[in-house]
Amino acid sequence: MNYREKIKDKKRIIIKIGSSSITHPETGAINLTKLEILVRELCDIKNMGKDVILVSSGAIAVGRQAIGFHHRPKNVAEKQACAAIGQAQLMMIYQKLFSEYGHQAAQVLMTKNTMIDNLSRRNATNTFEELLALGAIPIVNENDTVSTYEIQFGDNDTLSAIVAALVGADMLILLSDINGLYTDDPRKNPDAEFIDIVESLDDHLMSMGKGSGSDVGTGGMATKLSAAKIATSSGADMVIANGDDFHVIHKILQGEKIGTFFHENAKEDFYLIDVLENEG
Numbered sequence: 001m002n003y004r005e006k007i008k009d010k011k012r013i014i015i016k017i018g019s020s021s022i023t024h025p026e027t028g029a030i031n032l033t034k035l036e037i038l039v040r041e042l043c044d045i046k047n048m049g050k051d052v053i054l055v056s057s058g059a060i061a062v063g064r065q066a067i068g069f070h071h072r073p074k075n076v077a078e079k080q081a082c083a084a085i086g087q088a089q090l091m092m093i094y095q096k097l098f099s100e101y102g103h104q105a106a107q108v109l110m111t112k113n114t115m116i117d118n119l120s121r122r123n124a125t126n127t128f129e130e131l132l133a134l135g136a137i138p139i140v141n142e143n144d145t146v147s148t149y150e151i152q153f154g155d156n157d158t159l160s161a162i163v164a165a166l167v168g169a170d171m172l173i174l175l176s177d178i179n180g181l182y183t184d185d186p187r188k189n190p191d192a193e194f195i196d197i198v199e200s201l202d203d204h205l206m207s208m209g210k211g212s213g214s215d216v217g218t219g220g221m222a223t224k225l226s227a228a229k230i231a232t233s234s235g236a237d238m239v240i241a242n243g244d245d246f247h248v249i250h251k252i253l254q255g256e257k258i259g260t261f262f263h264e265n266a267k268e269d270f271y272l273i274d275v276l277e278n279e280g
């Protein structure tokens with residue numbers, strides 16, 4: 001069975017990009033060329049008649065740059081201040097770029113404690129449905145300015161999988177600074193082999209994602225695999241690919257063999273509330 005071919009028929013797609021994919025590694029400043037390509041790709045998915053939701057990291061990275069921090073924000077207040085500045089800047093750029101292609105970007109900031117609340121979660125689902133019905137492109141991030149360590153999603157890999165489950169997406173694409181899943185860490189083991197397709201996430205595979213990579217994001221392979229577990233159990237296929245060139249988005253959606261593909265494995269007893277209460 002060609003799983004990749006079937007991606008062409010996906011109707012509701014979540015795309016998650018990491019902070020390292022939208023900033024210049026040399027300076028930490030925002031990479032406008034890449035953002036421009038990202039937005040054009042997403043607008044084109046809309047033009048195909050599909051629903052698209054962007055989960056964008058980068059609030060803290062962009063805010064840190066705006067303030068002139070050369071270090072990672074150390075404490076919670078510093079981090080939250082950076083996020084407050086960076087999130088607004090990021091949305092300003094997104095709004096501008098999306099409107100150039102005639103599309104509306106909408107900001108959705110989420111926290112874990114509002115998602116645990118049944119009424120808030122239902123409201124969030126209704127808002128997403130309404131935004132999509134209106135033809136808007138929701139841009140999601142964690143509400144870093146108010147979430148605190150104990151109750152945060154912590155990383156946008158997990159958040160994007162939760163959004164996928166919340167809106168019943170059929171496809172989640174995680175773009176970061178890694179190519180996909182290997183049998184071992186390819187930076188340390190030259191014999192590590194790339195894994196093209198994962199049909200089911202067993203314990204052995206789950207244990208493969210040790211160690212993180214970059215200086216700006218929070219998610220390593222472990223968080224990507226736990227995101228894969230959530231997304232596939234909720235019924236969405238998932239691809240992890242390198243976000244170095246955002247043109248991969250339309251290539252993935254055309255069924256090209258890019259990144260690692262995780263086949264959906266919808267569980268009858270999948271309840272988002274269980275995930276929210278047990279995760280993190």
Ligand code: GLU
Nearest residue numbers: 057058059060155156218
């Ligand atoms: N919410 C964080 C930010 O926008 C990013 C978290 C993550 O990259 O996983 O900076």
